């Protein structure tokens with residue numbers, strides 16, 4: 001409440017209402033908090049909620065809770081300790097590309113406040129994979145699992161996409177708890193074509209080969225590789241993507257990225273709705289749930305899914321888990337609801353899990 005009534009209006013109106021500046025200042029503040037142990041501890045005290053019933057084990061990794069920060073918020077990994085202190089169970093950094101790049105010209109981030117939505121065409125603005133690797137090599141060690149999202153540099157031709165992803169993967173191999181292969185951002189020309197069977201086959205095959213090479217060289221295990229898909233794929237196209245994932249032993253799916261669709265936005269200034277880029281937030285909820293349900297059904301619930309898209313309340317989170325997601329991520333909900341939502345969702349999930357566990361144990365006693 002404090003966030004919506006007081007902090008959000010200040011954040012939204014400062015810096016002349018420029019959405020990206022508000023984002024940059026907030027991230028800057030969180031980066032400072034991340035570097036000061038006492039401040040991060042104070043943040044943890046105020047926000048984080050932990051409970052044993054929230055713990056998840058997946059890909060051989062322990063997640064303290066299933067709610068993660070989605071890719072794009074902290075592309076260069078500057079505020080990991082603060083995300084942990086706010087109560088997130090994991091964070092996905094990136095999307096990073098092999099070459100550092102400035103992204104698209106500004107303005108490139110727009111608020112559709114009446115729908116709790118955003119349109120962005122950031123275009124993978126990031127400091128590059130090597131810079132992220134250098135940052136992650138410095139102590140302190142991240143207190144929560146860190147996924148790293150990999151994308152293609154704008155400079156790199158689509159036919160050379162594998163080289164770009166592979167170079168980033170190699171340089172970051174030691175630092176990612178898992179890697180997300182992002183072929184679904186709408187803001188890098190041609191990127192979504194990598195979701196086609198032929199391109200995807202080459203990309204996933206090449207990255208898994210690199211995964212084996214790097215893990216063998218270290219005498220360790222390959223890293224979990226997940227694929228992030230667009231909500232705009234047809235159901236048939238998703239089924240095909242799942243086949244290619246199975247052929248290459250992909251460990252999980254992240255569903256979904258932002259959408260090019262502009263349906264379900266009544267009352268929005270047509271000029272605003274017509275801004276090019278990806279739509280996120282509440283209008284994405286229905287399609288995100290549909291895609292997660294479809295993937296869970298097609299894979300008989302055997303492929304772990306990170307459900308993302310339009311989650312902003314505990315009910316949204318429960319619905320996404322019910323649809324078949326194992327882990328959750330949020331981005332736009334955090335902008336509109338504020339950091340208190342992380343604890344609110346986790347409290348509700350813990351209560352829900354605890355209730356289920358009681359039922360389970362009573363069921364087994366009775367049998």
Ligand SMILES: Cc1cc2nc3c(=O)[nH]c(=O)nc-3n(C[C@H](O)[C@H](O)[C@H](O)COP(=O)(O)O)c2cc1C
Pocket residue numbers: 070071072073075094095109118120122124149182185228256257258279280281282284308309310311329330331332333
């Ligand atoms: C400003 C902005 C930047 C984003 N950047 C990325 C990105 O770099 N990589 C990525 O995989 N997804 C990116 N996303 C998509 C989110 O990770 C998420 O999939 C999407 O916003 C749907 O979730 P939400 O409705 O909770 O925001 C971005 C989203 C926003 C709003």
